[in-house]
Amino acid sequence: MSSEAKTLTKGIQKVSLFEKIKPHAELIAAGLSGVLIIAGWLFDKYGQGVDSIIAYLLAFVIGGFAKAKEGIEATYENKELNVEMLMIFAAIGSAIIGFWTEGAILIFIFALSGALETYTMNKSHKEISSLMELQPEEALLLVNGLEKRVPVSELQVGDHILIKPGERVPSDGMIIKGHTNIDEAAITGESMPVSKSSDEEVFAGTVNLTGAITVQVTKASSDTLFQKIIQLVQSAQSEKSPSQLFIERFEGTYVKIVLLVVLAMFFLPHFLLGWSWHESFYRAMILLVVASPCALVASIMPATLSAISNGARHGILVKGGVHLENLSRLGAIAFDKTGTLTKGKPEVTEIIVMEGLDRESLIWKAASIENQSNHPLAQAIVKYAKQTFKKDLLHPDFLEDVPGWGIKAKIKGEQWKIGKAAFVSQDVDNFADGKARELALQGNTLVFIEINGELSAMIALKDVVREETKLAIDHLKKQGIKTVMLTGDSEKTARAIAAESHVDEFFAECLPETKVDHLKELKTKYQTVAMVGDGINDAPALAIANVGIAMGEGTDVALETADIVLMKNDLPRISEAVRLSQRMNRIIKQNVIFSISVIMLLICSNFFQFIDLPFGVIGHEGSTILVILNSLRLLKS
Incomplete structure (x- = not known):
C-alpha cells in the first residue's frame, strides 16, 4: 500500500472514531471532570496546593465547557439569564472564596445531568431511519405493457405498477388486476394477512405475499399512509414535556432573583447595617454558594438513576427520568392487541x-x-x-x-x-x-x-390472549388506571378479545392515525396516558402518548420510539413500574422540600451573620449528601 493510501486510511479511521465518540463527548467530559476532582482533593490533602488548583481548574473547564457554552448561547438568543449561568456563577463564586472543591463538584453534577440528557435525545431520533428502511426505494412501472424500474419518488398518481410476490408495496394504490394476500402488519398491526383483489386498496410499506398484482397509484409518495406514520412520530417527539415547560417558564425568574439578592448583598449591608466591605463581599459570596441549586439537582438525578437501575434489574428499561415520573400520574393506559395483549x-x-x-x-x-x-x-x-x-x-x-x-x-x-x-x-x-x-x-x-x-x-x-394479560390488566385497574384496547381487528374480534383480557374499553378497526386520534382524546380526558405496543403501526401512538411502552420482542421502530421497554414481554411489569414511579416521586418530593428548607435556613443564617463559611459549606454539602443517601433507597427491590 502506498504512503498516500495509508495516510488516507488513517484519516478515515480517525474520522470514524471521532464520529463514534462525538455523541458521548459530554459524558466523557463529565467523567474526566470527576477524575480531576478526585486528583485535586488528593493533591490538596498531601499539601500540593498548586497542583490541586490546576486539577480543579481543569475540572472546571472540561466539565463545564458544554453547559457554559449552552448557557451563554441561550442567554444571548433569549436575552435572559438561565440556570446554567447561575451554576457557573456559583462555581466561580465558590472558587473566589477559596472553596475549589465545592465549585468543581457543582460543575460535575451539572455536567453529568446535561450529558445524560444529550445522550437520551440522540438515541430518540433513531426510529426515523428505521422506518425509512421499510420504504421501498424503487417500483416496477408499467409503460405500454413493458416493465421499467423507477425510483418511488418519480411515481405519479394514475401510474400502473407491478408488485410481485414477496415485494413491499411502494405506494398507496388500487388493485386493477390480480389477487393476493397482503401482510398489513406494518400499517394495521393485524397478524392475519388480508385477501385483496380488484378495486381494493393497498398501502405503501405492506408486503405482497402470494400473487402478482397490478396497482394504480392513488397518492404521491409524500402523501402515503406510511409517510404519515413517519410524520406523526416526528411531530409527537417535537412536543415538550410539562416538566420542560415548567422549568423554562420559571428558571429565568429564579436566576434573576438570586443574582439581584447577591448584588444587593455587596452594597446594602455596608450602607444600611454598617458592615465592612470585606464582610459584605464575604456574605455575598456565601449567599451565591448556598443559594446555588446543587442540592436541588442532587434531589432529582440520583433518585432518577437509582429508580432506573432498579427497573433495569427487573426487566423494565426506562429511557429517561421524565417518563418514569409520568407513570405515577397515569389516568389511562392503551394497549395494542396483536403481540401485546395477545401472542x-x-x-x-x-x-x-x-x-x-x-x-x-x-x-x-x-x-x-x-x-x-x-x-x-x-x-x-x-x-x-x-x-x-x-x-x-x-x-x-x-x-x-x-x-x-x-x-x-x-x-x-x-x-x-x-x-x-x-x-x-x-x-x-x-x-x-x-x-x-x-x-x-x-x-x-x-x-x-x-x-x-x-x-x-x-x-x-x-x-x-397471553396468560399474564388478565393479571396485568387487573393490577392496573386496582391502581385506578383506565385500560383501553386499540386494534386494527374487526368489531367482533375486538369485542371478544377485550372481554377475555378484562380491559375496560376497546376501539376496533384502527389505522395508525386513528390510534393517535384516540390517544389524543384519552389525553384530553385523563391528562396523562400511556400506550403499550410492539409494531411499526404503534410507533406514532407510542410517540404521542405521555409514556410509550414497547414490548421487548417488538419491532426496532417501536423499541426506539417508546419511552419504556419491557425486556421480557412481561405485562405485569407495567404495574411494577407504576409503583416504582410512585416511590421515586415520593422520594424526590422529600428531597426537594428538604433541600429548599436547608437553602432557606442557610440564607437566613448568613444574612443574620449566624453562620460562617465553613458551616455554610457543611450545611450545603451535608444537605446534598443526605438527599443522595435518601435517593439510594430506590436501589432496593
Whole structure:
C-alpha cells in the first residue's frame, strides 16, 4: 500500500472514531471532570496546593465547557439569564472564596445531568431511519405493457405498477388486476394477512405475499399512509414535556432573583447595617454558594438513576427520568392487541369433526395439505398436528391453491376442499348445531373442511390472549388506571378479545392515525396516558402518548420510539413500574422540600451573620449528601 493510501486510511479511521465518540463527548467530559476532582482533593490533602488548583481548574473547564457554552448561547438568543449561568456563577463564586472543591463538584453534577440528557435525545431520533428502511426505494412501472424500474419518488398518481410476490408495496394504490394476500402488519398491526383483489386498496410499506398484482397509484409518495406514520412520530417527539415547560417558564425568574439578592448583598449591608466591605463581599459570596441549586439537582438525578437501575434489574428499561415520573400520574393506559395483549400468532383453539370420522386421520391429512401453503392459518394447523401426533406428514396427489378462498387437493383417493365458509359447497350455519356462529363471536377465524363433497370438519383459530394479560390488566385497574384496547381487528374480534383480557374499553378497526386520534382524546380526558405496543403501526401512538411502552420482542421502530421497554414481554411489569414511579416521586418530593428548607435556613443564617463559611459549606454539602443517601433507597427491590 502506498504512503498516500495509508495516510488516507488513517484519516478515515480517525474520522470514524471521532464520529463514534462525538455523541458521548459530554459524558466523557463529565467523567474526566470527576477524575480531576478526585486528583485535586488528593493533591490538596498531601499539601500540593498548586497542583490541586490546576486539577480543579481543569475540572472546571472540561466539565463545564458544554453547559457554559449552552448557557451563554441561550442567554444571548433569549436575552435572559438561565440556570446554567447561575451554576457557573456559583462555581466561580465558590472558587473566589477559596472553596475549589465545592465549585468543581457543582460543575460535575451539572455536567453529568446535561450529558445524560444529550445522550437520551440522540438515541430518540433513531426510529426515523428505521422506518425509512421499510420504504421501498424503487417500483416496477408499467409503460405500454413493458416493465421499467423507477425510483418511488418519480411515481405519479394514475401510474400502473407491478408488485410481485414477496415485494413491499411502494405506494398507496388500487388493485386493477390480480389477487393476493397482503401482510398489513406494518400499517394495521393485524397478524392475519388480508385477501385483496380488484378495486381494493393497498398501502405503501405492506408486503405482497402470494400473487402478482397490478396497482394504480392513488397518492404521491409524500402523501402515503406510511409517510404519515413517519410524520406523526416526528411531530409527537417535537412536543415538550410539562416538566420542560415548567422549568423554562420559571428558571429565568429564579436566576434573576438570586443574582439581584447577591448584588444587593455587596452594597446594602455596608450602607444600611454598617458592615465592612470585606464582610459584605464575604456574605455575598456565601449567599451565591448556598443559594446555588446543587442540592436541588442532587434531589432529582440520583433518585432518577437509582429508580432506573432498579427497573433495569427487573426487566423494565426506562429511557429517561421524565417518563418514569409520568407513570405515577397515569389516568389511562392503551394497549395494542396483536403481540401485546395477545401472542401475535394464530393458534388452533378448537377442532370439530363430523361424527363417525377418524379425528386423528382427518387432522393429519388436513395438515398434510396445508403444509404446502405458507399462509399463517395453514402453518398454525400444521404446527398443531405436528405437536399432537409426532409423525411425518403425507404428500397430496394433487393440489390447487384458490387465491382468497382456500385450497383443493386429492389425497389417498379423496377430494378435499379446505378454506372459507363460502368455499365449501354446503351451508355451514347448521354444522355442529350452529357452533360456527358461537366460535366466530369469540373472535375465532374459522376454516372448513369438505371431503368428497361433504362438510366434514371445522377448525377454529385465534390469536390467543397471553396468560399474564388478565393479571396485568387487573393490577392496573386496582391502581385506578383506565385500560383501553386499540386494534386494527374487526368489531367482533375486538369485542371478544377485550372481554377475555378484562380491559375496560376497546376501539376496533384502527389505522395508525386513528390510534393517535384516540390517544389524543384519552389525553384530553385523563391528562396523562400511556400506550403499550410492539409494531411499526404503534410507533406514532407510542410517540404521542405521555409514556410509550414497547414490548421487548417488538419491532426496532417501536423499541426506539417508546419511552419504556419491557425486556421480557412481561405485562405485569407495567404495574411494577407504576409503583416504582410512585416511590421515586415520593422520594424526590422529600428531597426537594428538604433541600429548599436547608437553602432557606442557610440564607437566613448568613444574612443574620449566624453562620460562617465553613458551616455554610457543611450545611450545603451535608444537605446534598443526605438527599443522595435518601435517593439510594430506590436501589432496593
